[in-house]
Amino acid sequence: xxxxxxxxxxxxxxxxxxxxxxxxxxxxxxxxxxxxxxxxxxxxxxxxxxxxxxxxxxxxxxxxxxxxxxxxxxxxxxxxxxxxxxxxxxxxxxxxxxxxxxxxxxxxxxxxxxxxxxxxxxxxxxxxxxxxxxxxxxxxxxxxxxxxxxxxxxxxxxxxxxxxxxxxxxxxxxxxxxxxxxxxxxxxxxxxxxxxxxxxxxx
Amino acid sequence: xxxxxxxxxxxxxxxxxxxxxxxxxxxxxxxxxxxxxxxxxxxxxxxxxxxxxxxxxxxxxxxxxxxxxxxxxxxxxxxxxxxxxxxxxxxxxxxxxxxxxxxxxxxxxxxxxxxxxxxxxxxxxxxxxxxxxxxxxxxxxxxxxxxxxxxxxxxxxxxxxxxxxxxxxxxxxxxxxxxxxxxxxxxxxxxxxxxxxxxxxxx
Numbered sequence: 001x002x003x004x005x006x007x008x009x010x011x012x013x014x015x016x017x018x019x020x021x022x023x024x025x026x027x028x029x030x031x032x033x034x035x036x037x038x039x040x041x042x043x044x045x046x047x048x049x050x051x052x053x054x055x056x057x058x059x060x061x062x063x064x065x066x067x068x069x070x071x072x073x074x075x076x077x078x079x080x081x082x083x084x085x086x087x088x089x090x091x092x093x094x095x096x097x098x099x100x101x102x103x104x105x106x107x108x109x110x111x112x113x114x115x116x117x118x119x120x121x122x123x124x125x126x127x128x129x130x131x132x133x134x135x136x137x138x139x140x141x142x143x144x145x146x147x148x149x150x151x152x153x154x155x156x157x158x159x160x161x162x163x164x165x166x167x168x169x170x171x172x173x174x175x176x177x178x179x180x181x182x183x184x185x186x187x188x189x190x191x192x193x194x195x196x197x198x199x200x201x202x203x
Numbered sequence: 204x205x206x207x208x209x210x211x212x213x214x215x216x217x218x219x220x221x222x223x224x225x226x227x228x229x230x231x232x233x234x235x236x237x238x239x240x241x242x243x244x245x246x247x248x249x250x251x252x253x254x255x256x257x258x259x260x261x262x263x264x265x266x267x268x269x270x271x272x273x274x275x276x277x278x279x280x281x282x283x284x285x286x287x288x289x290x291x292x293x294x295x296x297x298x299x300x301x302x303x304x305x306x307x308x309x310x311x312x313x314x315x316x317x318x319x320x321x322x323x324x325x326x327x328x329x330x331x332x333x334x335x336x337x338x339x340x341x342x343x344x345x346x347x348x349x350x351x352x353x354x355x356x357x358x359x360x361x362x363x364x365x366x367x368x369x370x371x372x373x374x375x376x377x378x379x380x381x382x383x384x385x386x387x388x389x390x391x392x393x394x395x396x397x398x399x400x401x402x403x404x405x406x
Contacts, residue, residue, distance in 0.1 A: 059370045059371070059372040066383075067390075070402075070404075074403050169260060181269070183266055202275065
C-alpha cells in the first residue's frame, strides 16, 4: 500500500482541518498515513518570525479564521480560534512522539485537535492532556513520565530538524514516498492522488 | 447577475492560474467578474517584506514553483517562473487601469499573464507591452500616453490603498458583493458558489 506522510503541529489551525478527515480519505484511496508531529516554532524562527504568521500578519490571521469557519461549516465541523492562539504545543507534541511509537497517534491527534479547535480548551494544560490520554485508554502517569525522558525530547528535536531539511515551511504538509511535497489541507486530495499514481505528473 | 471582484497583481504567479480560467468558470456560474488590478508591493512592504514572500522565504518559493507546475500540468497549461521573479508589474498595472476603464481588461490580463508565465517574457519591457496592446487592436502610442497621466497613476495608488483597507494581504483575492474575501486560485470555486448563494454560510 502506498504511504503518505502527514506533517503537522498541534497548534496549526489548517492541520486541524486535515487531521479530522485524513484517515477516512486515505482509507478510501488505499493509502497508509504516517503521522509526523513536529514543531513549527523553529521553522518560523528560521523565517525571521517570532510567532505564527497569523499573528504577525493580522489581515492574514483574520482571513484564516473566516476561511476555516467557512470550510468547517461546509464539513459540518465546529471551529473556534483558541485562546491563546497559537496554543503552546510542545507538551502535546512530546506525547505525540510517544503515541506514534506505541501506535495510538491517529486517535490522539484527532482528540487533541478537537479539544483545541472545537471545544476551545488549552492543550498546554496538563489536566487537558491527562484527560485525553486517559480517555484513549492509556495510563497518563506512565505516558507523562515517558515524555520527560531525553530520548523523546531529542526525537522531537530531530523530527523538527527533519521537517526543515525536507523543505517544510508550514503545516499541514503531506510528503509522498517519492518526495513530493503538498502544503495545506486543500492539497490533501492531490497528495493522495499523487501517492496512488492517479495524478498527472508535470514534465 | 451577481458580481465578484478579482483582485490581482500582474507579477503574481497564483493570479496567473486564476486569470486563465476565471471568465469560463464565471460564465458557467452566471457571475459577472470585475477585474481589479493592484500592486502587491505596498501590501508586502506594510507586512515588513521588501520583496515577494516567495523570494524572502526560499523554501516557500521552491514549493510555489512545484505546486504551480503540478497544477498547470493538470490543466494543460504551460508554466515557467519568469526571470526576474517577481516581475516589475507597475507598467502593466497602469495599462490595466486604462484597459479596465475602456473595457478590454479581461483579454489584456490573460495576454500579460500568458506572456509572463507561459512565454517567459519580461512584462516590464516596453516592447512587450506595446506588442500586447497592439495585438488586442489598440493603439499603443495612445494607450502608453494615457498611462503617464496623473489621473491613471493616482487611480492605481488609490486601488492599492483600497486593497489594503479591504483586508487584502495577497493575490489573487476574490471579494463578493457582501464583502466576503477568498484568497488564492484554489478558492475561486468557493467564491463563485458564495456569490451565487449556493454555498453554506457559517453560523
